[in-house]
Amino acid sequence: xxxxxxxxxxxxxxxxxxxxxxxxxxARRRKEGGCAGDCGCASKIKPKR
Amino acid sequence: xxxxxxxxxxxxxPLAIEFCGQVVSLRLAEAENLIVDVxxxxxxxxxxxx
Amino acid sequence: MSSPDAGLLVALVGNPNTGKSTLFxxxxxxxxxxxxxxxxxxxxxxxxCDLGDGQKVELxxxxxxxxxxxxxxxxxxxxxxxxxxxxxxxxxxxVVMVVDATNLLRNLFLASQVAELGLPLVxxxxxxxxxxxxxLRIDTELLSRRLGGVPVILTSAWKGxxxxxxxxxxAEALSRRTPMKRVAWPVDIAGALADVAQAASADTGKAxxxxxxxxxxxxxxxxxxxxxxxxxxxxxxxxxxARERVRNSGYNPMAAEPLVHYAQLRVALDGxxxxxxxxxxxxxxxxxxxLHRVLGPVLFLGIMLGFFASVFWLxxxxxxxxxxxxxxxxxVVAPPLEPxxxxxxxxxxxxxxxxxxxxxxxxxILILFxxxxxxxxxxxxxxxxxxxxxxxxxxxxxxxxxVPMLSGFACAIPSxxxxxxxxxxxxxxxxxxxxxxxxxxxxFPIYALMCAAFIGPLYGPxxxxxxxVGMHCVGLVFAVPTAFVLTRLVLKVKPQPFxxxxxxxxxxxxxxxxxxxxxxxxxxxxxxGTVIFAITIIVWALSYFPRDxxxxxxxxxxxxxxxxxxxxxxxxxxxxxxxxMGRFGKTIQPVFDPLGFDWKITVGVxxxxxxxxxxxSTLGVTYSVGEGAEADSQDLRRAMQEAKWSEGPRAGSPIFxxxxxxxxxxxxxxxxxxxxxxxxxxxxxxxxxxAAGSFVYMTTLAWIVSMAVYQVVxxxx
Numbered sequence: 001x002x003x004x005x006x007x008x009x010x011x012x013x014x015x016x017x018x019x020x021x022x023x024x025x026x027a028r029r030r031k032e033g034g035c036a037g038d039c040g041c042a043s044k045i046k047p048k049r
Numbered sequence: 050x051x052x053x054x055x056x057x058x059x060x061x062x063p064l065a066i067e068f069c070g071q072v073v074s075l076r077l078a079e080a081e082n083l084i085v086d087v088x089x090x091x092x093x094x095x096x097x098x099x
Numbered sequence: 100m101s102s103p104d105a106g107l108l109v110a111l112v113g114n115p116n117t118g119k120s121t122l123f124x125x126x127x128x129x130x131x132x133x134x135x136x137x138x139x140x141x142x143x144x145x146x147x148c149d150l151g152d153g154q155k156v157e158l159x160x161x162x163x164x165x166x167x168x169x170x171x172x173x174x175x176x177x178x179x180x181x182x183x184x185x186x187x188x189x190x191x192x193x194v195v196m197v198v199d200a201t202n203l204l205r206n207l208f209l210a211s212q213v214a215e216l217g218l219p220l221v222x223x224x225x226x227x228x229x230x231x232x233x234x235l236r237i238d239t240e241l242l243s244r245r246l247g248g249v250p251v252i253l254t255s256a257w258k259g260x261x262x263x264x265x266x267x268x269x270a271e272a273l274s275r276r277t278p279m280k281r282v283a284w285p286v287d288i289a290g291a292l293a294d295v296a297q298a299a300s301a302d303t304g305k306a307x308x309x310x311x312x313x314x315x316x317x318x319x320x321x322x323x324x325x326x327x328x329x330x331x332x333x334x335x336x337x338x339x340x341a342r343e344r345v346r347n348s349g350y351n352p353m354a355a356e357p358l359v360h361y362a363q364l365r366v367a368l369d370g371x372x373x374x375x376x377x378x379x380x381x382x383x384x385x386x387x388x389x390l391h392r393v394l395g396p397v398l399f400l401g402i403m404l405g406f407f408a409s410v411f412w413l414x415x416x417x418x419x420x421x422x423x424x425x426x427x428x429x430x431v432v433a434p435p436l437e438p439x440x441x442x443x444x445x446x447x448x449x450x451x452x453x454x455x456x457x458x459x460x461x462x463x464i465l466i467l468f469x470x471x472x473x474x475x476x477x478x479x480x481x482x483x484x485x486x487x488x489x490x491x492x493x494x495x496x497x498x499x500x501x502v503p504m505l506s507g508f509a510c511a512i513p514s515x516x517x518x519x520x521x522x523x524x525x526x527x528x529x530x531x532x533x534x535x536x537x538x539x540x541x542x543f544p545i546y547a548l549m550c551a552a553f554i555g556p557l558y559g560p561x562x563x564x565x566x567x568v569g570m571h572c573v574g575l576v577f578a579v580p581t582a583f584v585l586t587r588l589v590l591k592v593k594p595q596p597f598x599x600x601x602x603x604x605x606x607x608x609x610x611x612x613x614x615x616x617x618x619x620x621x622x623x624x625x626x627x628g629t630v631i632f633a634i635t636i637i638v639w640a641l642s643y644f645p646r647d648x649x650x651x652x653x654x655x656x657x658x659x660x661x662x663x664x665x666x667x668x669x670x671x672x673x674x675x676x677x678x679x680m681g682r683f684g685k686t687i688q689p690v691f692d693p694l695g696f697d698w699k700i701t702v703g704v705x706x707x708x709x710x711x712x713x714x715x716s717t718l719g720v721t722y723s724v725g726e727g728a729e730a731d732s733q734d735l736r737r738a739m740q741e742a743k744w745s746e747g748p749r750a751g752s753p754i755f756x757x758x759x760x761x762x763x764x765x766x767x768x769x770x771x772x773x774x775x776x777x778x779x780x781x782x783x784x785x786x787x788x789x790a791a792g793s794f795v796y797m798t799t800l801a802w803i804v805s806m807a808v809y810q811v812v813x814x815x816x
Contacts, residue, residue, distance in 0.1 A: 012636060059393075071205055074597065074599040
């Protein structure tokens with residue numbers, strides 16, 4: 001495998017991984033009763049019960 | 050407190066009403082949901098129960 | 100969000116239109132942090148405020164509200180923030196209460212409700228300059244004494260007057276910890292409040308504050324009871340009995356709170372405000388013109404046309420510059436990567452294409468928010484909503500839906516961001532859902548290409564213009580019934596009454612307008628922009644791989660006499676055909692067959708899902724004209740005019756028949772083909788549910804209507 005393929009693969013991997021991580025984090029927050037969406041607030045913050 | 054009808058919107062609804070020094074819009078259909086309680090210092094004060 | 104171990108936290112509270120944000124900006128400078136409150140799309144704006152003696156506090160600008168009876172998410176946030184019920188946020192150490200100096204009685208109602216929380220308070224009487232102009236003189240010392248000794252300061256935040264005094268007053272409030280004098284409840288109401296507190300405490304096992312007891316007794320919404328965990332079954336009886344007690348004392352329980360507060364505020368304000376000779380209100384005079392029955396709508400249309408034209412045309416120049424900049428960068432970066440074609444394509448088409456895809460929207464966003472800021476801060480936005488409400492209310496929207504829908508004709512992204520001005524969540528969601536139907540500028544290239552290549556030559560320039568206008572109306576025709584169905588049948592949320600304050604006209608403060616414009620743009624780049632960028636790279640990968648090098652060799656040997664450029668175009672087309680995207684296009688073509696699309700158009704349609712304007716350049720590739728094809732490309736027009744079906748029942752007939760041309764334009768008018776719009780819709784609705792719903796609905800609708808157009812027209816021609 002040459003360097004060109006490694007770089008291109010890495011960029012695509014980062015793009016896919018970043019999107020997946022973002023969506024998974026939003027899903028986890030919703031599951032935990034926290035922020036309903038992708039609004040950018042810190043995932044640790046959720047309404048007090 | 051005085052409720053004063055200032056004007057209708059150019060298309061007829063909502064209304065602009067002035068009270069307490071502020072002007073607010075109010076749709077005709079929603080005006081019926083308002084509770085207007087006549088205050089103690091109003092000349093047309095309603096009788097209060099003891 | 101704030102860190103709990105930071106210094107003192109001070110909340111800035113006040114009615115809307117009191118100049119609260121201007122005061123916030125004056126107190127914090129540009130040292131601000133903008134985030135969101137958890138679970139709601141309510142912005143949390145905070146900044147560091149220097150009190151002058153080296154002491155610094157964190158100042159948080161809470162949303163404007165009229166009373167503590169929460170009706171909207173914004174209002175609930177204020178109540179939760181003031182009572183320390185937001186996780187990750189502390190209870191504030193003090194409150195800066197901003198009131199309109201020209202209307203003390205009404206503004207002090209909220210202040211006296213906040214006083215029930217027992218927090219140290221500074222009372223800022225803002226817009227003192229306007230009060231002076233109106234001939235009002237305010238005795239701040241007397242007012243301070245009447246309100247329990249809290250600092251009372253006259254300011255004009257717009258002019259920067261009184262700001263050092265606010266800093267000093269805040270330092271004083273924090274050191275002396277003086278709360279504002281609380282309201283003295285009549286005996287029976289005080290008894291009812293005690294009953295409620297006792298019952299709630301017994302049922303929940305929690306200590307109930309005086310402020311919570313008031314919310315439980317006086318409010319019809321259940322947010323406080325739910326937060327305390329006081330169930331409906333347990334609270335129903337004690338609340339009914341307490342409200343009955345209030346009623347028996349001669350007060351309507353739902354009106355008792357304002358009546359008691361106002362009665363005591365009138366006493367507190369007696370002799371505080373004296374009226375001299377002032378100028379008659381300019382607002383009433385301006386309103387006589389701007390809200391005139393005939394002139395009002397005419398002026399409104401003129402202002403909105405100017406507004407729309409600015410977003411559309413002014414942004415065109417910086418958008419072209421950005422595109423030139425991206426192209427120039429490609430020209431600089433791509434040649435050295437010539438030996439590495441894959442990397443070259445990734446950088447030029449993927450990365451730079453991705454950056455360009457969201458940067459190109461920035462000028463429209465900046466200009467839109469500049470105008471929205473001016474309209475809002477001047478007081479005209481409320482009038483615009485007042486004028487338009489009648490037209491929008493029947494389908495569940497409200498007057499404030501107009502601006503997002505109008506600006507949607509330029510671009511859906513800033514329009515979606517501008518739906519933030521709509522308080523009613525139902526109307527806001529419905530507006531955001533239908534905004535992508537407006538015919539944005541990205542649809543223009545495909546209309547231009549199809550009209551110039553087919554409608555104009557066949558039917559003349561008159562029909563060409565008519566079809567262009569018609570295509571811009573198609574989205575609107577479907578948006579209105581969609582909003583109606585959505586608000587009446589799908590969104591079961593009770594609509595909020597459209598009660599809107601028509602504030603005094605004032606000159607917008609340039610720094611505030613520019614700062615808000617900048618914040619919105621930065622938010623777009625950091626949130627939606629990053630998603631757009633990532634999706635563009637993925638789409639690039641799907642249309643690049645797999646790439647068999649032997650294809651190029653085969654095409655070169657098959658066309659030895661053709662120019663290098665022509666061969667390159669053929670190679671590009673062949674690569675796209677064998678890519679995952681091309682294969683997917685061929686596989687899925689039967690789905691689009693009833694719409695009259697061949698596999699090449701299908702690939703174009705698929706490639707356009709992230710950004711619809713890509714269709715023209717994709718058709719350029721699939722029809723072997725080259726990647727740089729534009730709407731006015733003569734080669735592409737000719738290639739499309741000559742394209743014929745090679746197999747099947749339509750073999751030999753033109754692919755771009757009138758039916759297919761109209762179907763393609765209608766498909767693009769209605770289909771959800773914009774990654775940034777989907778990402779922004781998800782961001783603005785707080786999740787992917789509505790974004791996905793919008794995508795499925797618009798795409799399905801586009802297919803159905805486009806198919807109907809094709810099938811009807813093909814039978815008529």
